Every structure is written in structure tokens, then in C-alpha cells.
Amino acid sequence: MKTTYSIALATFTLFVVFASFALAFDVAISTQAGWWSQGAADKELAALADAIKGKVGSVTLFPADKQADLATWVKNNTKDGENDILILAGQFPNTIYQPGNAQADDSLAEIFLDSGNTILNTGDICFMSLMVEEPTRKVDYRP
Numbered sequence: 001m002k003t004t005y006s007i008a009l010a011t012f013t014l015f016v017v018f019a020s021f022a023l024a025f026d027v028a029i030s031t032q033a034g035w036w037s038q039g040a041a042d043k044e045l046a047a048l049a050d051a052i053k054g055k056v057g058s059v060t061l062f063p064a065d066k067q068a069d070l071a072t073w074v075k076n077n078t079k080d081g082e083n084d085i086l087i088l089a090g091q092f093p094n095t096i097y098q099p100g101n102a103q104a105d106d107s108l109a110e111i112f113l114d115s116g117n118t119i120l121n122t123g124d125i126c127f128m129s130l131m132v133e134e135p136t137r138k139v140d141y142r143p
């Protein structure tokens with residue numbers, strides 16, 4: 001009987017630990033499209049956000065015109081003790097990493113990664129648009 005209680009208590013404890021651990025990070029999603037249409041990126045990433053809501057601490061969508069807000073999210077989640085995730089839609093935000101590697105060290109993106117967080121890209125070459133010399137130049141590699 002004592003063994004049964006011990007197993008039940010251990011199972012309950014593991015469940016509580018796992019449940020709290022599973023929620024112990026936040027997700028930001030930049031919908032700024034690179035290789036696909038902006039409309040498709042907005043639609044697909046909104047569906048992704050809906051699918052993971054409730055399974056993580058929070059999910060925040062950042063449209064193409066809210067990349068400054070995305071930088072603030074990155075700053076606020078860099079050293080907060082959680083392994084947060086930033087998901088990109090094929091374009092690396094120039095608000096967290098300057099085009100042309102203008103800031104070779106200590107960009108917001110570098111510090112975010114070095115602090116144990118993760119950046120995922122859903123497209124192909126997410127740095128392609130940042131390789132141009134003009135930060136304001138929009139590069140479109142779509143056919």
C-alpha cells in the first residue's frame with residue numbers, strides 16, 4: 001500500500017513538474033515574410049500561434065510593421081531565466097540584428113541566443129535580406 005502511494009505521489013509530482021516546465025517559456029512569432037507572400041505568412045503563423053496557445057507561457061505575433069515591438073520582446077525575454085523561442089517567417093528582423101553585420105558583436109539577437117534562448121526560421125535563407133549594404137533596400141528573391 002505504501003508503495004502504491006509512493007508511485008502515485010511520484011507520478012503526480014512528475015506531472016506537476018512537467019506541466020509547469022512545459023509552460024516555462026514564451027514564444028514570439030515574426031510574420032515578416034521573406035521568401036513567401038506576406039498574406040500567406042500572416043495566415044500560416046496565426047494558425048501556428050493558435051495551435052500552441054495554452055501549451056507555452058505566452059504566444060505573441062509581431063506583424064511586419066511591429067518589428068520594433070519585437071525587439072522590445074527580445075530584450076525583455078533575453079535574461080529572464082526562461083528558454084524562450086523566437087520564430088521567423090523567412091526574414092531576420094533588422095531590429096535585432098543590423099544589416100551587413102554592422103554591429104558585429106552583442107546584437108540583441110546574439111545576446112538572446114547566448115542567454116540560452118532559441119531562434120527558429122520557417123523559411124530558407126533568413127539572413128539573405130540582411131546581406132545587402134543598404135539597410136533600407138528591400139530585396140525580393142521570390143520568382
Ligand SMILES: [Ca+2]
Binds near residue numbers: 025077080082084
Ligand atoms: Ca520569457
Ligand SMILES: [Ca+2]
Binds near residue numbers: 077079080
Ligand atoms: Ca529567456
